[in-house]
Amino acid sequence: MQVEYQAPLQRLNTFGIAARARCLVRVRSEDDVRALLRQPGWDWQHTFILGGGSNIVLAGDVQRTVLKVEIPGRRLLREDERGWLVEAGAGERWHDFVVWTLQQGWPGLENLALIPGTVGAAPVQNIGAYGVELQDRFHSLDAIDLETGETFTLHHEHCAFGYRDSVFKHDRPGARGMGLRGRALITRVRFWLPRRWRPELSYQDLQRKVAETGIQQPSPWQVLEWVCAIRRAKLPDPAVLGNAGSFFKNPTVTAEQCADIIGRDPRVVHYPMPDGSVKLAAGWLIDACGWRGKTVGRAGVYEKQALVLVNRGGPQDPCSGGEVMTLARLIQTSVYERFGIRLEPEPVCVG
Ligand SMILES: Cc1cc2nc3c(=O)[nH]c(=O)nc-3n(C[C@H](O)[C@H](O)[C@H](O)COP(=O)(O)OP(=O)(O)OC[C@H]3O[C@@H](n4cnc5c(N)ncnc54)[C@H](O)[C@@H]3O)c2cc1C
Numbered sequence: 001m002q003v004e005y006q007a008p009l010q011r012l013n014t015f016g017i018a019a020r021a022r023c024l025v026r027v028r029s030e031d032d033v034r035a036l037l038r039q040p041g042w043d044w045q046h047t048f049i050l051g052g053g054s055n056i057v058l059a060g061d062v063q064r065t066v067l068k069v070e071i072p073g074r075r076l077l078r079e080d081e082r083g084w085l086v087e088a089g090a091g092e093r094w095h096d097f098v099v100w101t102l103q104q105g106w107p108g109l110e111n112l113a114l115i116p117g118t119v120g121a122a123p124v125q126n127i128g129a130y131g132v133e134l135q136d137r138f139h140s141l142d143a144i145d146l147e148t149g150e151t152f153t154l155h156h157e158h159c160a161f162g163y164r165d166s167v168f169k170h171d172r173p174g175a176r177g178m179g180l181r182g183r184a185l186i187t188r189v190r191f192w193l194p195r196r197w198r199p200e201l202s203y204q205d206l207q208r209k210v211a212e213t214g215i216q217q218p219s220p221w222q223v224l225e226w227v228c229a230i231r232r233a234k235l236p237d238p239a240v241l242g243n244a245g246s247f248f249k250n251p252t253v254t255a256e257q258c259a260d261i262i263g264r265d266p267r268v269v270h271y272p273m274p275d276g277s278v279k280l281a282a283g284w285l286i287d288a289c290g291w292r293g294k295t296v297g298r299a300g301v302y303e304k305q306a307l308v309l310v311n312r313g314g315p316q317d318p319c320s321g322g323e324v325m326t327l328a329r330l331i332q333t334s335v336y337e338r339f340g341i342r343l344e345p346e347p348v349c350v351g
Helices: 030-037 094-103 204-213 220-234 255-264 282-288 321-339
Strands: 002-008 020-027 047-050 056-058 062-069 074-079 083-089 138-145 151-155 184-194 243-246 270-272 278-280 299-301 308-311 348-350
Touching: 020 030, 030 138, 030 184, 056 321, 062 184, 094 220, 204 220, 255 270, 255 278, 255 321, 278 282, 282 321, 299 321, 308 321, 321 348
Parallel strands: 020 062, 047 062, 056 348
Antiparallel strands: 002 020, 074 083, 083 184, 138 151, 138 184, 243 308, 270 278, 299 308
C-alpha cells in the first residue's frame, strides 16, 4: 500500500482536471484494503474509490481519502465444452484485458474494446458499446465492504444491472436493491465467455463496416479492429483532448412522449426498445439545441459528437470541474426547454 498526501490528480482523471487529493492510497491487494480498515479513525464514508478516472468530474480538491484500486491479475478459472470462466483483478486496464482474452482464443468482449478505465469499475455502470453490455458476459465479482471489512461475492442477479446502472450506483435500499455506492470496493471480476460465438453486428456502424469490406462473418479480431477504428474516428483521445466519454445517458421515454417530441422535430433520432419504451439519442438532442462545437469558459462540446464534453484548456490551463458542470447544466436547461427531456449526466461528480 502506498500513501501520498496532497496528491495531484490531474493525470489520474481523463478530463485532465487539476485537483489534489488530501490523501491518496494505492491499494494493490485485498490485504491492503483490510489493513486500511484497521487504521484508527477509519470511516468509509470519507473515502472515494478511484479506478482509471475516466468517468468522473472532479469538482475541486478531494477531502475524502482516495483509494486508487491497482489490484492486478488475469487468469482462467475454468474451461469446459461450453466456454471459459475468466477472472481479472479490479486494477487491470479494461482494454488490455479484452485484448488478452482474444489472444488466449476466448472471444466475447471484442465489442467493448477501447473503453477506457479499469476492470473493477466496469460493473459499476455496466459498461456498454456496440450492442454488448458488461452484463451480457458477466459471471460474478468479489468485493470488500468498506464498513465491515467483510469480503463477499455477487452474482448477476445481485447486481441489478440496468442501462449504465447497477447496485453500485445507489446508496439506499430501493428499486435497485441493496445500494452499495461507495461502500463496496470491487476487487475481482469474472466473465463467462461461451465457446459458441457469433459476431454481434447489430449496430449501424458495424453494419456499415460489413458493407464496406464485404466480410459477412468477421473474426473476433476483425470485430475488435472495426470497433477500435469506429471509436477512434468518433471519440476524442483523452491523452490529446480531455474528456469523460458520453457525458449524458440516452434518455428513455414512453411511446406517447416520443410522439410528442417527433411532433416538435420529426428528425429526432430514436430507437424503439423491446419493452415498448423508446430510447432517444442524447447527442442528437444536444446537437439540435445548437451546442456542438460551443465553448463556455474552458469547457466545450466536442465538434464531432455533441454528447462529449471536452477540456478546451489543455494540460497547461485545464478547465475546472465547475466549468464542466456549468456547461452541463446549460445544456440540460436548453434540452429541457426545447424537448421537455431531462438529461442525466453519466460521470460521477466528485466533490
Ligand atoms: C473516451 C471515452 C470513451 C468512453 N466510452 C465508453 C463506452 O463506450 N461505454 C461505457 O459504458 N463507458 C464509456 N466511457 C466511460 C468510462 O470509460 C467507463 O465508465 C469506465 O468503466 C470507467 O472506469 P474507470 O476505471 O475509469 O472508473 P472511474 O472513473 O475511476 O470511476 C467511475 C465510478 O466507479 C467507481 N469505481 C471505480 N473502481 C471501482 C472499484 N474497484 N470498486 C468499486 N467502485 C469503483 C468510482 O468510485 C466511480 O463511482 C468512456 C470514457 C471515455 C473517457
